[in-house]
Amino acid sequence: MSDPIIQVRGLKTQFGDHVVHENLDLDIYRGETIGVIGPSGCGKSVLLSEIVGLLTPTAGSVTVFGETLSELSDRDRQAIERRWSVMFQDGALFSNLTVRENVMVPMKEHTNFSHDLMHDLADLKISLSGLPLNAADKKPSELSGGMRKRAAMARALALDPELVFLDEPTAGLDPITAGRFDSLVRELSRLLGLTVFLVTHDLDTLKATCDRIAVLGDKRVKYTGTLEEVSRIDDPWVQEYFGGPRGRSVVG
Amino acid sequence: MDKQNGEAVLHVEGDWTVKTVGSLEREIRRARFEATPQRVDVSALGAVDTAGAFLIHTMLEDGGIEADKTYQLIGEHAQAKALLELVSGRERQEKVVASQPLSIIDLLARVGKGSVHFMDEAVGTLSFIGEAMLTTFKLLLQPHKIRWTSVFAVMEEAGLDALPIVSFLSFFVGMVIAFIGATMLQQTLGATVFTVELVGWAVMREFGVVLTGILLAGRTNSSFTAQIGSMKMRQEIDAMRTLGIDPIEALVTPRILAMLIMTPLLAFGATLSGLLGGLMISWVALDISPILFITRIQEIVIIQNFWVGMSKAPVFALVVAMIACRQGLLVQGDVQSLGKATTASVVHAIFLIIVVDAIFAMMYMELGI
Structure with missing residues (x-):
């Protein structure tokens, strides 16, 4: 693992009274494919929007390619934005x-x-x-x-791009297409040294593409690790996620 | 490009990425090879991505290599081989250049298409009006089935909220009529007191209600069409149908009813403030006291004028609501059709309001009212 391409530190997000993230830290390294999972409404897509600068966090900092987005001029920001791309849900x-x-x-x-x-x-x-x-x-x-x-x-x-954000790329696809999509992501990240930030619910995609998995919960990143490491964590949500019939077929 | 052992070898050097190949492109397209390159030397190749690999591949293809033939690479490069394989062997679609010869036949075909479209549109509008009227009458016989929440919401949004702007506009138009009237009457007849009659007639018969109609056509038509249109785009209308809800009953009828109730009230408000505008100018500029103004309005400008104006309000309400809903339901899946429908909705409504007003004017003239 080399230097982190994305560094999120002490991120806080608040909509009115509703706190979505608090003290959220996350590192993403060059060339890896990271899958972000978590219960519905835990702020996965919000996190993605904050990293790409569509939303401004209430507090904390996001550093991409070594630059802090909120401190950049519009011009420098555009230069950075050209190096990544986002695929929306x-x-x-x-x-x-x-x-x-x-x-x-x-x-x-x-x-x-x-x-x-x-x-x-x-x-x-x-x-x-x-x-x-x-x-x-x-x-x-x-x-x-x-x-x-x-x-x-x-x-x-x-x-x-060097960095691709995918928000639920395989949701709503048939298994064959989803499978092809997974191998495409894999192939491209291998060939082009692509860094992939993936928000997903699809266990097969997690298994097929991700080097690391980050689990969101309790307003922060609870765990990170490989699929095997994460699936062994003793946490009720994680156990239910990987322990269900769908999860077992992937992990087991 | 050079020869080794009788074989042509292509040397590629430097970075071939999306940032750099743009400037190389023209040169590459112009370049001609003396012999078909058989091998590619990638040892001096720097960074490369799909855009670069694609250009290298195109260059080789233009150089005479068959599309599916794999060429040999010389030298080591981390990604070159895989990337070149990735971009080669993809089918390339022939570019079809659409030509549009202008001929008399095309012209006729367009005219024909346009006419048929116009006919379809007319039939479609009539059948929509029929369906909407029928549903509305049916619901009026069973008032408990009317979606009253929706009716009141539309009454507030399209009616009450429009009152300030409608009154404001009408107030100023009333002032302008009084000014123009005063100047004209002063110059020609020397009798400024007839300004009262002028303002009374113009505002009561025409301006109060027509201004209301045109303002609603701009304000309400666009909002109704956009609301219903985006519901159509997001398949909410289809969802309603599958849930057994008639979209006409749920969306169109409440809007028609709300507009039928609110438009006469708005027109009334507009008429009052128009008269008030005239009264202000008469008082300030012409020394006609408010009491004199009101008395003359009561005695000379007969109440019939007021009813003539108000009789048009429900018709304008129907024009606004029907066109807005019809255009909203015509929206297809893409954003452009939403824009088109909204424009059509506003333009058609303003056009029809003016036309209907002219018809009313002729009708009342024939009737001698």
Whole structure:
């Protein structure tokens, strides 16, 4: 393990009276795939939004690539934002653009590629993420849920980011597609040295892709470790999570 | 590019990443090889990612290597081989350039399509109006089935909350009429006292209710269409249907009823404040005392004018509510159609309000009222 690529220290999040996180610490290292799990409503997606700067934490600091986001100028921030990408839970594709145009959006914004190259590269990313090429000319509303997720993945990979945030990437996918998705994540993280921050409920995805798992609970990161280490922890929620029939088939 | 043992070898050096290849691209596209490269030397290659690998691959393909043929790599590189394999062998779609020749046939086809679309739209609107009216009448016979919470919510949001802006607008229009009237009457007849009649007629018959209608078309139409449209986009309307709830009953009828109740009240408010605007100007600028103003309004501007104005309010209410709901239900899955429907809703409503007002004017003229 090398230097941490993301460092979260003493994070506190509060919405009105409702405290979501308190004293939350988390380190994510370069090249690893970390899965964040936890009960519904424990603030997994909120944590993700705070790391990428969509939400400002009430207190505490988030350091990405060695820079503290809240202290950066807009320009430096943009330079950093270009090095990561986010795949949102329901895709968040631009609905007035075709899939190919969606994938080309980040390229248009941040590179000086010619239209032809962007077009070809977009097609490459689309087929990499497992979509048939005839989907490239369709609007997101004409695609199924699973295909939308893959299109969102293609957009997230458009600029070859160093760090990818995936929010529930396999939720709502059929097992075959989900399996392919897992191996795609694995392959890319191996090939490109991608660091992956994964929020998921899918035990198979955890097993197939994650080097480490972070368990959120009681407003902080309760445990981190490999799948085996975490599954042996004596905690009621963790035991129920891994001890259920679905969990047993993965761990056991 | 050089030759080793009679085989062409391509040397790639430096960083080939998404940050750097943009400037290389044009050169690469122009480059022509003397011979088909058989091997690629990656020993001096720096950082590489899929964009870089893709460009290397394209270069080789353009150089004459068949798409599925694997080339040999010389030298060691951590990712090059795997990345080149990843980007090779992907199917490439031929770019189809859509050409649109302009011809008389295309023109006719467009006109035809447009006409058919217009017909469909007209039939669709009529059937929607029919369905909405029928459902509303049915519900009026069984008042306990009406969603009163929803009715009152819409009455507050689209009616009560619009009162300040409607009154304000009408107040100023009343002032403007009084000013213009005073100037004109002074110059032509020298009788400014007729300003009272002018303000009374204009505000009661036309401005009070038409201003209300146009303001509602802007304010309420956009909000109704956006509300119903986003529900349609998020499949909430489909969910209602599967739960056995008629969307017309749940969404359209309450809006129609609320608008039918509130529009006359708003028009009344607008008429009063319009008159007040006229009264203020008459008092301040023309020395017509408020008492004289009110007496003249009561005695000379007959009450019929007021009823003529108010009779249009329920019709405008129906125009606003029906068009807004119909356009909302027409929204498809994408954001653009929501924007289109909202625009259409406001534009159609304003247009129809003016047209309906003109029809009323002609009708009352023929009737001699």
